[in-house]
Amino acid sequence: MNSLIKTILPGQTIGIIxxxxxxxxxxxxxxxxxxxxxxxxxxxxCSAAQVSDFHIQAEFEDLAAIKELANRCDVITFExxxxxxxxxxxxxxxxxxxxxTSLLKASQNRLSEKAFLKACGVELAPYRPVHTxxxxxxxxxxxxxxxxxxxxRFGYDGKGQKVLYSPSDIEACQVLLDQQTCVLExxxxxxxxxxxxxxxxxxxxxxxxxxxxxxxxxxxxxESIVPARISEKVAKKAQEVAHQIAKEAxxxxxxxxxxxxxxxxxxLINELAPRPHNSGHYTIEACDFSQFDLHIRAICNLPxxxxxxxxxxxxxxxxGQHVKGVEEAVDDxxxxxxxxxxxxxxxxxxxxxxxxxxxxxxxxxxxxIESSHIWVKE
Numbered sequence: 432m433n434s435l436i437k438t439i440l441p442g443q444t445i446g447i448i449x450x451x452x453x454x455x456x457x458x459x460x461x462x463x464x465x466x467x468x469x470x471x472x473x474x475x476x477c478s479a480a481q482v483s484d485f486h487i488q489a490e491f492e493d494l495a496a497i498k499e500l501a502n503r504c505d506v507i508t509f510e511x512x513x514x515x516x517x518x519x520x521x522x523x524x525x526x527x528x529x530x531x532t533s534l535l536k537a538s539q540n541r542l543s544e545k546a547f548l549k550a551c552g553v554e555l556a557p558y559r560p561v562h563t564x565x566x567x568x569x570x571x572x573x574x575x576x577x578x579x580x581x582x583x584r585f586g587y588d589g590k591g592q593k594v595l596y597s598p599s600d601i602e603a604c605q606v607l608l609d610q611q612t613c614v615l616e617x618x619x620x621x622x623x624x625x626x627x628x629x630x631x632x633x634x635x636x637x638x639x640x641x642x643x644x645x646x647x648x649x650x651x652x653x654e655s656i657v658p659a660r661i662s663e664k665v666a667k668k669a670q671e672v673a674h675q676i677a678k679e680a681x682x683x684x685x686x687x688x689x690x691x692x693x694x695x696x697x698x699l700i701n702e703l704a705p706r707p708h709n710s711g712h713y714t715i716e717a718c719d720f721s722q723f724d725l726h727i728r729a730i731c732n733l734p735x736x737x738x739x740x741x742x743x744x745x746x747x748x749x750x751g752q753h754v755k756g757v758e759e760a761v762d763d764x765x766x767x768x769x770x771x772x773x774x775x776x777x778x779x780x781x782x783x784x785x786x787x788x789x790x791x792x793x794x795x796x797x798x799x800i801e802s803s804h805i806w807v808k809e
Contacts, residue, residue, distance in 0.1 A: 441465030450477030
């Protein structure tokens, strides 16, 4: 065993960089296991701070604040990927971060991420790096229409991207090209979007959750359906590809792997999220161990148990525009497993919570959700 690997036991303290809902659910799992939890986040009364032992309210680039967190904690983890990896690397002598920053750094840049995935030997949609309008036009000639232009950094929930259907859409892309380097991806007419949650620990154990079928509205995750409505052959392939990526990354902690399933049942990798993922929230109620439980076990170097799906599930996101409807309807839905994240403002398209339905009939549950006035497609 690597002499740098530490085993963190209940009673010790876990520090989480980031205080959003993922940090909140990580903290809840850690507290259930008997750990103390500290949060670093600039937001007063952030979601994770509400369920933790202490909160250092500071910016994520604040070296002194991160050093203070490290000094007060036995292990450090993070709940979002846009962290300055140079800051973490420069503080290595002050903190124990079992997750390698190389995967985190690769995930912050779409071109670096694609280079890493190509090195893993997995399939991707054809793409070209783009810096100028001339390069965009040249890339479109190679890849054809439709295609999607994405900024290489800071894009999420549909932000920082533009779909091009014809040359008339090129002009509208200038605002993205002016911001930063972009990548043009060939549009894939996929059958569905999938994700697999992988977890690894420092001693090289890897476990995975079943593939989730993900439905997006306006590029924001609306529903996750588990098990995904795919063949056994496709389900097996999704697991094999996910394990391949995790092993190549020497994964520690949780990794969300987003995939496209094409019409001919080919799996193409879309993106990586080196932390718990929205599409894995169903695991809290539907599995014997949640993605958050196993992330905590992984960073603490505890043995990992292959999670078991106890019952099929559908997870639905609660956005700001849904909050009032959910609050009014909760009394009529004893079957809901309701999660609100404690955010102060319910803004349109802001993720405020989620509901998990445990079901014996996925199709009926999907019909019930679709017919509800709460989930009106905006």
